[in-house]
Amino acid sequence: MTITDFSLGGDLPVRRLGFGAMRLAMGAFDGPSRPAESGIAVLRRAVELGVNHIDTAGFYGRAEVRANDLIRTALSPYRDDLVIATKVGPLPGPTGAPSGQATPGQLRGLVEADLRALGLDRLDLVYLRVGGMAGPGGESIADRFAVLAELRAQGLIRHLGVSNVDAAQLAEARQIAPVAAVQNRHGGDQGLLTECEQAGIAYVPYFPLGGGAQRLDADRLGVVAARRGATTAQVAIAALLAASPSVLAIPGTGALDHLAENVAAGELDLTDQDLADLRG
Template identity: 45%
Template sequence: MTASATFRLGGDLDVRRLGFGAMHLRPRSAEDRAACVAVARRAVALGVTLIDTAHMYGWGINEDLLAEALHPYPANLVIATKVGIRRTTTGEGWRHAGAPAELRAQVDEALRRLRLDRIELLQLHRLDPGVPLPDQLGALRDLRAEGKIGHIGLSEVTVDELAAARAVVDIASVQNRYNLLDREHEPVLTACEEAGVAFLPWRPVAAGASGAQSAQIAAVAKELDATPTQVALAWLLAHSPVILPIPGTSSVAHLEENLGADAVHLTQDQYDRLTR
């Protein structure tokens, strides 16, 4: 099976389907920072054209690092970031922040940190249950009209929430947890396929796989002279043309392993075995 290598996000952004999730690039020392910068630069050198970040990833640290590593950005590179969450010192350490004024402030902060005039893909990290959905998406729609963002995406939504959002504004992407061994959000993926919306699975490789499932993945990996991680990512690419995996790592070696997955081509039999 040969999967398409690219996807037209939002109808006008051609990106490589296998992207990079920058979440792990949160350095704690100067040495860590140099290593993280090297990973980001290596990703772009290896042809990544979609990098996913968020305000929540280090509360701005991740966005700052990407700007340090990659600015001025290549013309074909899409930096996608997420807003709608603020740091707190209580509870889980964060709260929803979907009020229009808060979203507008976070977008302005992200533009400064990323050194951008426009964020091509701005995703709502979580829907705020305390703010009417039309107010949240209306704020992003206004920012799009002002030219500060290009396309709007969502994260962790249901089929009904996606439909309600699309009734307010065009949605270019959805980012939900999904991988070979965790397909809870298959209905959301189906809805994205029907609408031509990109589906960016976070945690695209199942951690801690064991037993019979792990053995089956390992068997296919051996047949293809690939790693289990590459097989899991290759399955995602084969499973749906709207899936854009964004595996993350802070290691150049692991990055190179991940990005090698789009050269792994499953046979129909191998795909069927993994799907079962």
């Protein structure tokens, strides 16, 4: 298996193993902040190791430590090949967890805030993240996605994505403007992954606890990891990438050693036997 780059939106080449920025500023939404210096060091090392796709959001962090501020401090002026994706829609609740949803009228302000925090004139990829902490489906996203489509037409956004959506919501968005990426919780709808692959849309699982569109059994992971001289996390990331050429992995961490482990997973070439063993 050879892991190639993916052309995001047809014109932005990204390496399929990227970096998720959620854990840079804190270990969890309701946990304490991490030192800014450690996040800056991790970001700079990630780029040194070849990562060129960073996934972030304005609601990642605390008042004193924000992921977008760390990204600007660590990486600006940005390399020409660096792609930064962000998400808008969630509004943090009292604990810091994204428990509320922005109205259509609030979305422009959130996009402009991300532009300022990141020090950019245009955002490479902006996801409309819907549904709060609940699962996908059950509501229209048309009014909100139309706002982002207008911001794209105005040149503030290059490509659009949707996050935490079902097939009906993806179809609704695609009727309004091109969708370059879908970011859903790992272990979601296999049919949606297939649709994305057929349409040339990136599929970006978050919280990737296993490979492909289904969770992987921990014992099976251990067997393959022992055979390949890898960690179970590396096997899980490699299996995720093997699930479809449209999958982009964005494992996140606030630690340099964990970062190196994750990036090395991109070089782990799982065999057909490995993948069969993982599926059981």
